[in-house]
Amino acid sequence: MLKLDKVRQVIYLVFALMIFNNVKGFSQQLKASPLIYYGTDENFVVNVSYSSSWEIIIQGGAEWVRIVDLPLKPFDNSRYIGTGNVSFNVDLIPNTTTSLRVAFLRISGSGAGSGGYSIVMIAQPPVGINSQQISGNYKIFAAHSSKALDVLNESIQEYTPIVQNSGSLSLAQQFIFAPIGNGYHLIINKNSGTCVDLELYDRESLVFTYDKNGTKIQLYPCLLNDNQQWELEKIQNELYRIKSKISGKYLDIPNASLLDNTGLIQMECSGGRNQLFAITPFDATSNTMPSNTISANLTCPG
Secondary structure (H helix, E strand, C coil): CCCHHHHHHHHHHHHHHHHHHHHCCCCCCCCCCEEEEECCCEEEEEEEEEEEEEEEEEECCCCCEEEECCCCCCCECCEEEEEEEEEEEEEECCCCCCCCCEEEEEEEEECCEECCEEEEEECCCCCCCCHHHHCCCEEEEECCCCCEEEEHHHCCCCCCEEEEECCCCCHHHCEEEEEEECCEEEEEECCCCCEEEECCECCCCCCECCCCCCCEEEEECCCCCHHHCEEEEEEECCEEEEEECCCCCEEECHHHCCCCCEECEEECCCCCHHHCEEEEECCCCCCCCCCCCCCCCCCCCC
16 A cells, blocks of 8 residues: 555646646747736736737636737637637736735747747736735846856746856746745746746656755746745844755755756755855845855754
8 A cells, every 4th residue: 555655646647737738838938027916906907919819818817817808719728729810808806815826917929029928827926915015026146156047048948947146137047936924925937927846856857856865946837836935944034044845855956056047956955055045136236246254164953
């Protein structure tokens, strides 16, 4: 008879495969800063213009996202397609339940044009949280190297590794921290509109990796799963350890590397500075990590 943790792993794998089949390709053409709403009733106008073609996809939570005044019938229940210029209204409808859920509206196109959007809507706001608290852009610097967390090659593709690089003004080095209650956050990349994600399993071997040291950190569409939820453990000033909800392990720059494009992983707490990160508001006039006074290794919790 399978042990409970094995049963849980099987459930995670089945769920992960279902998610992969449902959302594969959604982020392929998306390159837009995300908009985040906490259960509020919002209405805004969207303008789309692509020379070839465009599509609008409502992914999950369709009862919260209503497209108004679009002069087209949906291609199916959640997808509109068209060409040229179009302008329409979008209503985000508050959910009255207490459960946390996420809805997306993704707009992308081919050919020359503009209009890409990624909207992450969290149904129920945590107590004391409002949109003003998470509206800013943040840089994340590795304390040991003073390099900024980045997305490899500024890619918007799902499964792209998160790496460290020299600081720049790139949107790929800017992140939104969205509180989702109980001390956890989604960390959303400004360039792709997708989430910082702990790999659940190896896609070739189908072996679970989420509980292993050395598992990579990557981009993936925001799904609010435990492998996308992160706890910030404040050390001092802007310095934090960042811990995964699903594994209890910490973000880590392997071997305290100083090299650009070193991939971010998770590891058990080591007390090293390569597990400390400075989270600072984005400043267009500076690409450097603020000074801090921690020079020695630290003790781990517990």
